[in-house]
Structure formats: C-alpha cells, structure tokens
Amino acid sequence: MPSDTARHHRAVVLTVLQEALEQAGLKPADVDCVAYTKGPGMGAPLVTVALVARTVAQLWGKPLLGVNHCIGHIEMGRLITKANNPTVLYVSGGNTQVIAYTERRYRIFGETIDIAVGNCLDRFARVIKISNDPSPGYNIEQMAKKGTQYVELPYTVKGMDVSFSGILSYIEVSGSLICKTTVWTLLNSFKCPGCMIEVQPLNVIVWFSHQNQRKSSGTAEWYIYSLTDHLNGNWPLSCPRTKKFI
Known part of the structure; x- marks a missing residue:
C-alpha cells in the first residue's frame, strides 16, 4: 500500500x-548533487523521498536533480553492461515498453496498451496459487521448464x-478448469482403495483413512496436495498404511 510504503521510507531513509x-x-562535501526519484510511481512514497532530498540538498548546499524512475533503471x-546505444525492453510490474535513445531523449517506440506483463504474471500466479517467494515470475519460469x-x-x-x-482474462476464466483437469488425470493414475479424495479448484485433499473417517474424528491423517506440488515434483503421494500410490 502507498501509505505503508511511505511510512517505511520515512523510517529508514536517513x-x-x-x-x-x-x-x-x-x-557530503564530495557529493556533486542530490538526485531523487521524481516519478513515475506511488504518490505518497515519492513525496516522502522528495521532501528528504530537498532538505538534504539545502543542508549540503548541493543542486537538486529529479530523475525519471524508468530512465534511472x-x-x-x-552502466553495468557498458552498452553504447541499446534498444531497451523495459519490463516491470507497471511498465512494458520498447525504448531507445534518439534526438537527445529516450523515446517509446512501443508499449502495452492495457496491463504490464509483470502485473499479468503476478495476477496469473495468484490465480493458480503460485508462491511469491522469491518472485512469481521466477517460479512460473521454473515450473514452465518442467x-x-x-x-x-x-x-x-x-x-x-x-x-x-x-491472456489474463483467459487464465482467470479457464485456469481453474485446466488445473482441475490436470489434477484428475493424476488421480486416475494410481489410487489406494481405502483413501478418500476431495477435489477443489486448485487443490486435492487426500484423507488417509481406511474407515472413511475425516480428520474431525481424530483418527484420519490428511494431506492437502496442490497443483504446484505436481509441478515441483512432489507427486506421487503414497498412503502411509498400505504404501500404495494415491
């Protein structure tokens, strides 16, 4: 949230x-100027840092330079790649642009006309319950390899x-159906006759009970198996009693 981010910046900026x-x-005497992010970005954090930057510039007697967030990246x-005149694919949670430098300024040659690809990946990850650790995009890439x-x-x-x-609309509508079909395919491969299986849109609950008792009875072991378990290689699952694959 912008307000939470602003409070965090105020607490740690100095x-x-x-x-x-x-x-x-x-x-401070070695510094030539004080630069800060002028935008684009969330208003509250930008204002917080701009206020600190102006104060520091006045205290140190240095020029103040507002920097475009995207150009900074x-x-x-x-600087890192030592590229001379690159054509840049600028991708983030809020931006997807093809940028190049011409006539003394960076110019946008193409961009998304609706949502950014980063935002698309984040929302896709939430739809199929992919972890944010270390990032949704990374986890999607690793799972796609398998x-x-x-x-x-x-x-x-x-x-x-x-x-x-x-792409996002298609996934939001069809993602649950695709995942459920995948899960049913797995379940039809091996089953332990004594275990109960409950299929949810993106999870499978396996009840290890040969008396068909639920966890509320205090005797049944249970396991929640998600689609990401399969993608991460955590399937098949064996019944602790019969050692048969579920």
Whole structure:
C-alpha cells in the first residue's frame, strides 16, 4: 500500500543515506548533487523521498536533480553492461515498453496498451496459487521448464504495441478448469482403495483413512496436495498404511 510504503521510507531513509556514504567512503562535501526519484510511481512514497532530498540538498548546499524512475533503471543497465546505444525492453510490474535513445531523449517506440506483463504474471500466479517467494515470475519460469502440456493463449500485437489483458482474462476464466483437469488425470493414475479424495479448484485433499473417517474424528491423517506440488515434483503421494500410490 502507498501509505505503508511511505511510512517505511520515512523510517529508514536517513539510515540508508548514512550507510550509502559510509560504503562509498564519501563525505557530503564530495557529493556533486542530490538526485531523487521524481516519478513515475506511488504518490505518497515519492513525496516522502522528495521532501528528504530537498532538505538534504539545502543542508549540503548541493543542486537538486529529479530523475525519471524508468530512465534511472535504463541508465543503470547501460552502466553495468557498458552498452553504447541499446534498444531497451523495459519490463516491470507497471511498465512494458520498447525504448531507445534518439534526438537527445529516450523515446517509446512501443508499449502495452492495457496491463504490464509483470502485473499479468503476478495476477496469473495468484490465480493458480503460485508462491511469491522469491518472485512469481521466477517460479512460473521454473515450473514452465518442467511442463509437458502446451496451452495456447490469446496474444495480440498491434503494430509496435502489445496487449496482455486477453491472456489474463483467459487464465482467470479457464485456469481453474485446466488445473482441475490436470489434477484428475493424476488421480486416475494410481489410487489406494481405502483413501478418500476431495477435489477443489486448485487443490486435492487426500484423507488417509481406511474407515472413511475425516480428520474431525481424530483418527484420519490428511494431506492437502496442490497443483504446484505436481509441478515441483512432489507427486506421487503414497498412503502411509498400505504404501500404495494415491
């Protein structure tokens, strides 16, 4: 939330500034100017940092420089890669743009006309219950490497622009059905006759009870198996009593 982020920035910004000077081995007199993120971004955190930057610039007697958030990322990439004149694919949770430098400024040659690809991946991960640790995009990529079923998704390119809302809408409507079909395919492979199986949209609850008793009776062991368990190689599951695969 913007307000929570702003409170966090207020609490740590001076500590971060001090640590940055110490790690760089610099003193305020060695600094040429004070730069801060001018935008784009969430309003409350931007205002918080801008206020601190203005105050520090006045105290140190240094010029104040507002930096475009996106250009800051691009310039860091150029510095690290030592690229001279790159065409940049700028991808984040809020942006998807093809950018290049011409006529003394960065210009957008193509971009998403609806939602950013990062936002699309985050929402897709929530639909099929993929973890955020370390990030949804990374986890989706690792699971895709193990995939064996190709699912065709609607994808639109309009000139130099792209659209991702169709992919997300398709997944939100069809994702649960696809996952349920996959789970049923797994369940039909091996079963222990004494165990009970309950299928939910994205999870399978396995009751290890040969008397068909639920956990409420205090005698049944149970396990919640999700689609991501299969993608992570945690299937098949064996019954602790008969040692047969469920």
